[in-house]
Amino acid sequence: MTKNKATLLGFVAVILWSFLALFTVGTAPMPPLLLNAVCFAIGGGLGLFWTAQSGGFSKLRSVPLWVFGFGTVGLFGYHALYFSALRLAPAAEAGLIAYLWPLLIVLFSGFLPSENLKRAHILGAIVAFTGAALIVLGGGEGFNADASAGYALAFCCALFWSGYSVISRHLGDVPTAAVSIFCIATAALSFGLHLTLETTAWPQGALGWGSVLALGLGPVGLAFYVWDVGVKKGDIQLLGTGSYAAPLLSTLILVAAGVARANWTLVLAAILITAGALIAARASVSSRDQAK
Known part of the structure; x- marks a missing residue:
């Protein structure tokens, strides 16, 4: 697989994650750990089916146990922290911190x-981050000290996923089929902790259950498999900066669903996010050309 194709696959995950907020809203009042358990059971089941059809189980025998532990901690940690942060802090402000x-x-x-970080990568990231900040803070009321626990969890969420993604670069020989085991293990861990720490509450009606199914198949399912390919074989710096499209796309989806209203903030944010991605993309292309 070429680097460009792997990078494009990685961006599929960004598109799927753009639906995370909308679907999460629809799953209320499910507690975070139970939501984690059900969604990852669906995503893991999807992966196991694909692995069985492609004959990938034989490749998993050579994967060290610590890799399965690493993947499980990464997926469990990010989503448990994300769902909890949105329960303990205003979604806009917590979302901004998580999108670090x-x-x-x-x-x-x-x-x-194997990577070369240029000033243009940093500049592009900052420009794109400014656009993301406009989206999540546009119309917000500022930080609330009473929600400091939620903010802290959101920051830990950002650290978890960035660390998981970058470290995954060192695991290029680990087959993507291993992600299905990460998901199943995450579901089991989440369910065990749910029984200990939470009160069970299920989604309400067809919309609620449909949101859970959509989360499991997309943002908490297929997204991880294509992201795994992207960070291992694609342009990780371009993926990192381009991921700022997620809050923009998420906001547009919320507008289309009638949950939010369009305003000038979206226009300016779109310009900044696109400009940031283009700056980083140009830096990446320049780095590859110089390496030839």
């Missing part, structure tokens, strides 16, 4: 031996 992960991916990737 693309910027952190770009910056952390500079420490990888």
